[in-house]
Amino acid sequence: MRIARFGLGFLVLVALSGCDVAGLAIDGKGTGPQLEVEEVRIDRESLTSNLALLSQDSSIRIGQDLNTVLVGGFRRPNRGVALRELPPGVSADFVGLGWETVERTVSLVAKETDIVLALDMENAVTLEHRDEVVERYQSNFGVPQSEVGDEKAKYWFWGSGPVRVMICSVRVGDGVYRLTSVLGLGDVMDRLRMNADSARQDVGAAAQIAAENPTK
Secondary structure: OHHHOOOHHHHHHHHHOOOOOOOOOOOOOOOOOOEOHHHOOOOHHHHOOOOOEEOOOOEEOOOOEOOOOOOHHHOOOOOOEEEOOOOOOEOOOOEEEEEEOOOEEEEEEEEOOEEEEEEEEEEEEEHHHHHHHHHHHHHHHOOOOEEEEOOOEEEEEEEEOOEEEEEEEEEEEOOEEEEEEEEEEHHHHHHOOOOHHHHHHHHHHHHHHHHHOOOO
8 A cells, every 4th residue: 555645536536446556556747746845835824733633642733843753643563664755746855754554554744854744544444433533633623624525435624724634535345444634734735636626526537437337
């Protein structure tokens, strides 16, 4: 799953069309110019935003030092493989840090050491767990500003000034979901197509693929 963790639109298309995402590379080509470090600004409003990436006992916020936040629910387990990869579409001048197991991936993107994007992907969770995660965000941040999709693929978005939180749920089996939670600066998430408009496009394209391939 390492190669797919930032390609949520692609992941939705593949999952809903009945294909297996494993082994398919996402190279980021054809998605426009890459995001450069000097384009990203972490201002006071970003640093004081109440939005965060949440686990049961930990949180990650914009501007935190990426070397200090992998603790509590985000701590790398003993069997976790360390990551320093960056998502396609961002300059190599950014810094990547994180870890992955078969079940989960946690990835950070930073400008120098200041976090501008944080992602937590769980590869196979129950509907009950998914709903608990969504409720955790709703309890902390209120009603989502927008919801896109249905039970096959659904997105929730919260925004506060230049900061955004997105949750993406994709059904990958009978009662099994791939759940991705992302915190980031809006400019960074827009470049990675992590916004409501892109979500609508991806869900619509996936539905069309599914309709054209009814036997899958």
